[in-house]
Amino acid sequence: MTSATGSHPIVIEHLTKRYGENTVVDDLSFTVQPGRVTGFLGPNGSGKSTTMKMMLGLASADRGRVTVSGRNYRDLDNPAHTVGAMIESDAFHPGRSGRNHLRILADATGIPQRRVAEVLGEVGLSHAADRQVGAYSLGMRQRLGLAAALLGEPPVLILDEPGNGLDPEGIRTLRDRLRAQSGRGGTVLVSSHLLAEVEHLADDVVVINEGRIVAQGPLAELQQAATLVRTDNRDRLCRVLEDAGATIEHHDSDGVVVRDIQIDEIGEQAFAAGIVLHELSPQAGSLEELFLNWTNTRIGQEVDAS
Numbered sequence: 458m459t460s461a462t463g464s465h466p467i468v469i470e471h472l473t474k475r476y477g478e479n480t481v482v483d484d485l486s487f488t489v490q491p492g493r494v495t496g497f498l499g500p501n502g503s504g505k506s507t508t509m510k511m512m513l514g515l516a517s518a519d520r521g522r523v524t525v526s527g528r529n530y531r532d533l534d535n536p537a538h539t540v541g542a543m544i545e546s547d548a549f550h551p552g553r554s555g556r557n558h559l560r561i562l563a564d565a566t567g568i569p570q571r572r573v574a575e576v577l578g579e580v581g582l583s584h585a586a587d588r589q590v591g592a593y594s595l596g597m598r599q600r601l602g603l604a605a606a607l608l609g610e611p612p613v614l615i616l617d618e619p620g621n622g623l624d625p626e627g628i629r630t631l632r633d634r635l636r637a638q639s640g641r642g643g644t645v646l647v648s649s650h651l652l653a654e655v656e657h658l659a660d661d662v663v664v665i666n667e668g669r670i671v672a673q674g675p676l677a678e679l680q681q682a683a684t685l686v687r688t689d690n691r692d693r694l695c696r697v698l699e700d701a702g703a704t705i706e707h708h709d710s711d712g713v714v715v716r717d718i719q720i721d722e723i724g725e726q727a728f729a730a731g732i733v734l735h736e737l738s739p740q741a742g743s744l745e746e747l748f749l750n751w752t753n754t755r756i757g758q759e760v761d762a763s
Contacts, residue, residue, distance in 0.1 A: 464491045464526070465539065465612045465644050467512065471521035474507055474668075481507050483668035484521070489646045489661075491612075494639045496659035496676070497648040500752050504668040505648045506544070509617055512646075513542050525613055537566035541606035543616045547598065551591030555582060555601050558590060559608060568609050576604040581630060595622030603631065613644045620651050632658050656744040666752045680741045684720045687712045687736035688727070697730045698723065706750075714740055716750065 467489035474482040482504040489495045499505045510516040512523045514530045525533065525540060533539050549558055559573045577583045580600040585593065590601065599622050606614060614635070620628050628651075635658060639645050649655050655662070662679065664672040672679060688694050691713060695705045703718040715723055720737065727734050742750075 464642070466491055466526070467613065467615075467644060467646060468524050468527075469508070469512075469521070470523075472508065472511060472518055472523060473520040474504070474511060474516065475519050481668050482511070482518075485665065485668075485670060486521075487663050487670065487673055489644055491644045492639055492642045493660040494635055494645040494647060494658055496655040496662040497646055497665075498652070498655065498662055498748060499665040503665045503752075505665060506617055508665075509542075509544060509615055509646075509648060512615055513540070513544065515544070535567070535609075537562075537568065537609040537611070539609075539611050540613045540615060541609060541611040542614075543602040543606045543619055545602075549590040549598065549601065552589055554587045555590055555593070555597075555604075556586040558601065559604060562605055562608055566609060572608055572610070576607045579607060579634070580604045581627065596624060596627055599623055600627065603634075607634075612642070614638060615646050617648045618650065619647060620649055620654055628654055652743075652745045652748055662744075664748065664751050672747070672751045676744070679747060680744070681739045682716065683740040683742055684715045684718075684723055685712060685736060685738050685740040686715055686723060686727075686734060688732055688734050690732050693730070694727060694732050694734075697726050697732070701726050704750075712736070714742075 469485055469487050472482055472485040473480065485508060497505055507516060511518050512530065522529065530536055530540060556573060556577065559576065560570060563570055563573055577586045580603050582597065582600045582604060585597060590598065593601065599619060603619055606616065620631055623631060632654065635645050635647065647658065656676070659676050661674065662672065662676050663670060686694065689711060691711055695713060698715055698718060699705060701718060701722065704716040706714040720739065724734065724737055
């Protein structure tokens, strides 16, 4: 079982990547902290996979850098023993067995062969270890990809859509495995479209859209970054708060959900305008609701709860 030793933050500084005139990653800066699971979220085409490839030296940055424990991935003494990665879901020879795939990886990276059987058991693939990968289901290929990431017992995991194709049991096993990794001080970055699962898994989230960060911070704090306000003078209050930079969502006949402005400032703005408030309370939202709000209406505006 992986034993995280030391502190291994992933630090992304002003990372930028262009393909021709198209900027796919635009000045990203954030830190993936040890001892926490960070969800890396964004719509299709937002730049997540490109960012993760740059973390692993699979794509070069036009500007900025990524370090693990202060070093570039390529400069690590033994990358496979420090960073476990799962980026491509089909990076297997279809005629090779799952066991042999892992044996080859172990040989290439100096990992003891005993780890092959251990990780096959960890991901629930022992029963299919000697089948050809070409006969694997999508979920089984995902399990094999996770086994490859865990092979070197790395303290850092970078996983792109690891839950894709997994059944409920597999998703729960993955969640428990990643939570255990962070609980031992490991650093875990997970990209996923399974927002309900990320909500159960992640301590922090970084959300990007069109290559730029639109929200980041502890998930629990971001979920409280909205306020329910009730008043008999709703339309006037909306105008006042929008002038102050707030985003307004209509809730019901006398209530609105207010974002992008702190709860105390809402009260101050209402008082200054002579508007009586009947309710002013924090409003928690689901990650799905927040994600749609961030990616649809906050392009170019970063929400930071860190």
